[in-house]
Amino acid sequence: MALFVAGVSHKNAPVALREQLAVEEDKLRELLGDIQRDGVLPEVVVLSTCNRVEVYGVADAPGEARAMAFRHLCRYRGLDFSAVESVLYTHLDAEAVRHAFRVAASLDSMMIGEPQILGQVKDAFALAQACETVGPQLHTLFSQAFGVAKRVRTETEIARHAVSVSFAAVELAKKIFAGLARRAVLLVGAGKMSELAAKHLVEQGAFPVYVTNRTWARAQDLARALSGTAVPWDEMDTALASVDIVVTSTGAPEPVVKAAAVARVMHGRRGRPLFFIDIAVPRDVEPGVDGLQDVYRYDIDDLKQVVDANLRERAREAQRAETLVEREVGKFLTRQGEVEVIPTIVSLRARLEEIRVSEVKRTLTRLPDATPETRAAIDALSTAMINKILHAPITKLRESSRAGASRSWREAVHELFGLGRRS
């Protein structure tokens, strides 16, 4: 039995092909049922997201099983299998384990570290479990993969730094203020992006939210949407004096927040920092405010620069995550390998112990005058012999198993010692 994964992903297939192969959930149930009925794939999980369609399976003949699974898939979507076959990648055994771990840990994602993929893998696994196509091997594989993904998330910063402009702004705010709870936010203008940034800030506890706009009705609308307060346009300076974070996104051709006005406002703030998130182009906040103490101004380019730095930081962390995954793959294979031969070792031991006990008993009945010391010595002698004899074969079995080639050894042991048919 070999573990394999086959499929297409953003790495090797264009979206035009991926979207044709993607299967929604109720179709997936049918598909899993069909695959199982064919009998070549005793264990199978199908993962279908917008970036990848993959079949994880356990089969005696992975090549055949792969073709069968994708033939079913193509039939569902009315595709020609031969067209798909050429782009399919296949990973076997150790490679398949590594792939599963990397996918779950979001190392194979288009946006490395994106959090959705783990949920998608969990859903795919749960669905296969519900359809009863998961056996012991895939069960171990996936539960390990979830563990690895969790470790990668907590032990590296692969998913920590924002990769969108609006989240980067929130992170910056957290580097200025000690926590965003009860920080007042002022929205100047009513663009989509500023609304998004404001929502993120509110999620982090920012409160209250003020909205100002040249069009009073628009200010009121947005204030209502964010459970905030609308502020008349000409009272913006008053609002500036009391808030902590200002998000600007007007369509004004000239800056609407002047450096002189900010300088005036800063006097009364007693060192409370003021953070401008200027998403507008042309910019809404005069760059001159940079010269003022405790004022931090990030325009759209600055925010992009932060996002770029965050991406580099993520890439660095991804390196660390890869090392971690590699270690986990090694551990998994060692464990997995030894798991395969454990039943053989157990029955081999049991068989020899059975012989030993019966032979010792026979000998002792013929020696009725033996002292307890003699009896104990005979017992110890026989045990020592058994252990010495067992040592080499057990070591060999474990080694072969770790090397992934235990099958013939297991069979040989079963034959030689008459352990009965099991594999």
Next chain:
Amino acid sequence: MHPSLINPAVVGYICAMGLALAYLVQRHELVHRLSVLATLAAWAVHTVALIVRAVELGAPPLGSLLDAISVAVWVIVLVEVMIEQRSGLRVLSAFVLPIVVLLSLKTTTSRPANLAPVLASAWIWIHIALAMVGFAAFVFNFVGAIMYLLQERQLKGKRPGAFYYRLPALETLDRLTFRTLALGFPFLTVGLLLGAIWARTAWGSALTFDPLAFFSLVAWIIYAGTLAGRAAAGWHGRRAAYFAIVGFAALVLTLGAGLFLPGRHGS
């Protein structure tokens, strides 16, 4: 300080510093844990060394400036570990431990056995102890200021680098410098007053020139000014940070004067 024990402690602090700096560069969970372990081990050895020294002297190990610095280092490490545990400010050690190492390297040299008899009094111990606790607080004041300036530079420069990711929020750092100033200042004040009063009883005058006393008065004036500025004029952030650095420079001169210039505190 017991010479056979101080060296392992200093070696431990050096290891901990190396690991803390490594953690600052390459944020590796294990490196941080090792650094904390090394710090705690060194601190434990340091504790034993201080006790041994106290037993040897039959008095608190504060009789010479070097002994007193060693006690200050002991306090600094304790506070550093406590702050780090409580606030999760894991990069703090990378800033504090280099200072700890510099100070404790100096304490490995030999020193006079004890105080001159003219000085022996309960007040003198309190004078030294308070001054050293104050000094420990100002080490954190200084470190907080450095971290504030680094983070402020990153945020104003809009090009996030290593420190942007590793250091906490500006507000947190400003609060750290303020609190350590507010905590250290009373200790320094009372410590200095006791010293002056004692000088009068011991030598008849509180105002005779002593290099250490002179520089510590300079430091006190700088810190008093900063505290007043903070309280009355709303000083904070960068300006408060600059003053913290200048104040600490004065404290370093104070120690230097005590160690290298002849005077009442000298060795």
